[in-house]
Amino acid sequence: MNNTVLIVDDDPVLRSMLAFSLEEGGYSIIEAASRNEAIEVLRMQSIHVVLLDMGMPPNEYTPEEGIAVLEWISSVLPQVRVVVLTGQDSESTSYDALKYGAFDFLEKPISTEALLRAIKRAFLFFEQAGKLKAQEGVQKVQIDAVLGEGVKAIRNKAEEKLIRQVLSDTEFNVHETARRLELKRENVYYLIKKYSLQRDSQA
Amino acid sequence: MEIVYLSFYEWGWLGMVLIGFSLLVTVFYFRLQSKRLNQSLSKLYSLNQTINHDALAFFEQAWPILEAVDCVQMKAQIEWFGERKEVCYGLAKGIGDKQYSFNLERDDMRFDIQLLLTKRGSGIESISRLVVKTFIYILEQNLVLKQSEILTSQKRLERYQLFVQHEIKNIAQFILLLSEQIQGVEDDEAKLRLVNRLQDTLPLMAQRASKTVQQMVKPQLEFTGGESFSLVKLVSEVLKMYGLKAEMTGEAVVTLPRYAVLEILKNVLGNFEDHSGSFSELKIKIMVQDSLIQSVKINIVSSSEGVRTKMIPERLFEPFWTTSESGMGLGLFLARELLKELKGSIEFTQSQNEFSFGITLPCQID
Numbered sequence: 261m262n263n264t265v266l267i268v269d270d271d272p273v274l275r276s277m278l279a280f281s282l283e284e285g286g287y288s289i290i291e292a293a294s295r296n297e298a299i300e301v302l303r304m305q306s307i308h309v310v311l312l313d314m315g316m317p318p319n320e321y322t323p324e325e326g327i328a329v330l331e332w333i334s335s336v337l338p339q340v341r342v343v344v345l346t347g348q349d350s351e352s353t354s355y356d357a358l359k360y361g362a363f364d365f366l367e368k369p370i371s372t373e374a375l376l377r378a379i380k381r382a383f384l385f386f387e388q389a390g391k392l393k394a395q396e397g398v399q400k401v402q403i404d405a406v407l408g409e410g411v412k413a414i415r416n417k418a419e420e421k422l423i424r425q426v427l428s429d430t431e432f433n434v435h436e437t438a439r440r441l442e443l444k445r446e447n448v449y450y451l452i453k454k455y456s457l458q459r460d461s462q463a
Numbered sequence: 464m465e466i467v468y469l470s471f472y473e474w475g476w477l478g479m480v481l482i483g484f485s486l487l488v489t490v491f492y493f494r495l496q497s498k499r500l501n502q503s504l505s506k507l508y509s510l511n512q513t514i515n516h517d518a519l520a521f522f523e524q525a526w527p528i529l530e531a532v533d534c535v536q537m538k539a540q541i542e543w544f545g546e547r548k549e550v551c552y553g554l555a556k557g558i559g560d561k562q563y564s565f566n567l568e569r570d571d572m573r574f575d576i577q578l579l580l581t582k583r584g585s586g587i588e589s590i591s592r593l594v595v596k597t598f599i600y601i602l603e604q605n606l607v608l609k610q611s612e613i614l615t616s617q618k619r620l621e622r623y624q625l626f627v628q629h630e631i632k633n634i635a636q637f638i639l640l641l642s643e644q645i646q647g648v649e650d651d652e653a654k655l656r657l658v659n660r661l662q663d664t665l666p667l668m669a670q671r672a673s674k675t676v677q678q679m680v681k682p683q684l685e686f687t688g689g690e691s692f693s694l695v696k697l698v699s700e701v702l703k704m705y706g707l708k709a710e711m712t713g714e715a716v717v718t719l720p721r722y723a724v725l726e727i728l729k730n731v732l733g734n735f736e737d738h739s740g741s742f743s744e745l746k747i748k749i750m751v752q753d754s755l756i757q758s759v760k761i762n763i764v765s766s767s768e769g770v771r772t773k774m775i776p777e778r779l780f781e782p783f784w785t786t787s788e789s790g791m792g793l794g795l796f797l798a799r800e801l802l803k804e805l806k807g808s809i810e811f812t813q814s815q816n817e818f819s820f821g822i823t824l825p826c827q828i829d
Contacts, residue, residue, distance in 0.1 A: 273664040273671070274633055277640040280660050284644070284653065296706065318704040318729050321625035347632030348625075369636040372643040 262308055264288040265379060268298040268329060269313035269345075270320070278311065278345075278375070285376040295325045299332055307340060309382040311375075312362070314346040314353055323348060323356050330360035338402065338425055339389060341382035345370060361402065399425060420455045423448070432459045496590055503532050503594045511601050518572065518605035519543060525598055526552040533584025533591040535560050542573040553579075561585035565599050569606040570613070618793060630675040637668055689719045691829050694749050694759065697721070701728040707735055713749035715759045718827040723801055730798035731763065731809070731820055756825050758807075764819040774818060779811055798822075 265287045269275045272293070279289040290305065292298040294316055301307065310333065314326030326344065333340050344357040347368040354365045363385065364378045392398045401421045405414045423437070430436040434452070438445045451457075469477070506528045514520040519541070526537060536553040559582040567574040576599075584591030641661075648654050695714045702709055735745060746764040751757075780795045799809050807824040 271633055273667045274636060274640075276660050276664045277637055277644070280644060280657060281640055283656075284647065294704070296703070315629065318701070318733065321622065321629055347629050347636070368632045369639045372640060372647070 262306055263383065264290055264305070264307055264309075266290045266292060266298065266301055266307045266310045268292045268295075268310060268316075270294060270316040271313070274313075281372045281375060282311075282379065285372075285379070287379065295328050298329050302333065302337060302340070307337075308386045309379060310340060310342045311379065312342050312344050314344060314357070315348055321348065323353050326353075327356055327360050330357070330362055334361035334402075335424065336428055338421070338428075339386065341386050343378050343382050345375075359404075401425065419451065423451045423455065424457060427452075427457060499532070500590045500593060503528055503590070504597055507594070507597055507601060511605070516605050516608050518574075518602055518609055521605055522574065522602060523550075529578075529594065529598060532594045533581040533589075534578060534595065535581055536577075536579040538577045540573075540575040542571070544571045555579055556581075563595065567599070567603050567606060569610045572606050572609060574602065574606075615793070615796070627675060630671065634668065634672055634675070637664075689826075690721050691716060691718045692721050694724075694761065697725060698728060698747060698749070698761070701725065701732050704729070705732055705735070707732060707745060709745035709747045709763075711747045711749070713751075715749050715751050716829040717759055717824070718829060719805065719824060723805060724824070727798045727801045727805075727807075727822065728761075730794040730801070731822065733794050735763075735765065751828055752823075753828075757828050758823055758825040759828065761822040761824070762819055763822075764817055766817050774811070774813060780809075 263286065265282055267275050267278050267282070267289060269278070269291075270293050275291050275293070279291060282289055290301055290307070292301050298310070298312075302310075310329075312326055312329055314323040315321055316325040319325055323346070326346070330342060330344075333342055338361070341363040342361070343364045343366060344353070344362045345366045345368060346353050346357075350365075350367045354367075357365045363382050366375065366378055389400060392400070399422065401418055403414065403417045403421055405417065423441075426437045426440050427433075430440065434445055434448050437443075438448045441448070507525060510524055510528070511521050514524065522539070522541070526534075529537060530553060534553065536551070536555050538551045539549070541548050541550065560579045561582065563578045563580065563585075565574070565576040565578070567576070578595060580591050580595070583589070586592075644657055648657055693714065693716050695711060698709075698711065744765075746762075748762040748764070750760045750762070752760055780799050795809070802809055802822065802824070805824060807822065809823075810821045812819050812821070
């Protein structure tokens with residue numbers, strides 16, 4: 261079982277201490293110090309759970325960088341569970357974390373026990389979502405539906421999200437995507453064109 | 464007595480002389496008036512410079528200039544950050560004086576002004592009215608300036624509080640984890656791993672704790688002393704932060720307060736990130752300038768291709784003025800403020816095809 265946690269924090273001291281606590285809890289650790297490093301690791305390796313600090317350079321005191329990572333994950337690897345750990349204003353940051361698809365929110369300072377509990381829960385939910393997909397063919401699609409925009413807009417968002425997810429799962433294999441969605445390949449190509457999806461632009 | 468009869472031709476000449484003379488008098492009168500206006504306006508501007516654009520001081524000291532241009536009386540109710548006061552300069556003299564009212568208000572600053580002008584001074588576009596208009600305009604500008612200064616200070620304070628809060632929470636997190644790890648770790652191998660980690664992390668944490676305390680005690684220490692560092696490395700660090708690409712030439716290892724220089728570069732290059740859709744790849748040149756005072760110049764050049772409108776240099780450094788949806792319009796203003804603390808400067812130049820920011824930093828070159 262892949263039990264690797266990606267710790268994204270610009271602070272090398274905290275990263276190291278968090279890594280030690282998680283290693284002692286039985287997890288493998290990969291560390292990233294910035295948004296770009298985190299995205300690079302997520303592209304290259306199979307990661308199921310991310311522990312994310314929201315404030316990183318150049319915006320150490322605002323959640324912009326953390327939000328950017330959350331947005332990327334939610335768009336490209338929606339199955340990944342992100343536990344946000346932050347020392348910023350808890351009310352506004354937890355709001356942002358939820359808005360951009362975080363799985364859990366922890367406020368500094370956090371005890372090792374609470375940290376391990378959150379990470380364990382994230383892995384459990386990741387695994388259960390995987391089972392749901394494998395056993396029942398159910399793919400969860402989370403969208404932010406703006407009430408009042410009409411049903412068509414919401415349907416398009418769901419359609420785009422689903423095609424993105426399946427293309428990501430199949431590494432942009434159109435044939436396999438069509439098979440999984442029980443669509444004709446032409447339809448998949450049509451949807452790729454409709455939502456301007458590209459292998460690289462998935463980032 | 465002999466009567467002199469003038470011919471039609473001579474009458475003509477006499478008429479011409481009279482017209483010429485009256486024109487001369489008129490020109491002289493207007494010249495005098497213009498000189499008077501010019502003097503009054505210069506005095507107002509010069510006063511404003513002298514009192515450093517302070518609205519209250521300007522109001523209190525401008526009366527002699529107004530009095531000299533047919534202002535009879537000036538009454539005002541002033542509210543200045545919760546404090547109220549009434550002032551009255553001059554004495555109402557006679558019938559025919561005309562009253563003008565002005566209300567100026569910005570946040571907690573308010574002036575309700577009543578001005579009495581003589582009948583002569585209240586004529587349309589008279590010198591008095593032009594001087595009064597200028598007086599009110601300068602006063603209003605001073606209020607706007609004060610308002611901006613306050614906002615900027617608040618932003619700085621907010622940023623400082625955020626820094627301290629952020630650091631203290633990280634230090635608390637470190638201590639909590641460390642305490643639990645020391646209590647929880649059992650086998651020798653884990654103990655060894657913990658000690659190895661602490662060898663790397665503890666000095667860094669001690670350094671940070673000391674820096675945080677220093678910030679809390681005296682934030683301006685950032686601008687004194689300094690450490691030796693490579694400018695290329697620092698610029699590269701900032702470029703990486705913003706995901707910007709640049710072709711870099713030159714290098715200088717300087718002794719300066721690193722944190723302050725980092726903030727300056729972040730504020731300047733942050734603008735390129737905010738408008739990243741508009742700018743092409745940057746060219747950054749670092750040059751050592753060996754004149755009387757040793758300094759280093761960092762030139763950041765970008766092509767204007769893709770920039771729709773010409774940039775307005777005087778607006779670029781104005782606080783809270785921005786064309787970016789996400790920016791606060793403080794970056795370049797703060798960069799200039801920080802540079803002032805380091806006795807440096809920043810200048811903006813633009814041509815048909817490119818524009819550049821030149822940062823000059825007096826420093827010790829290593």
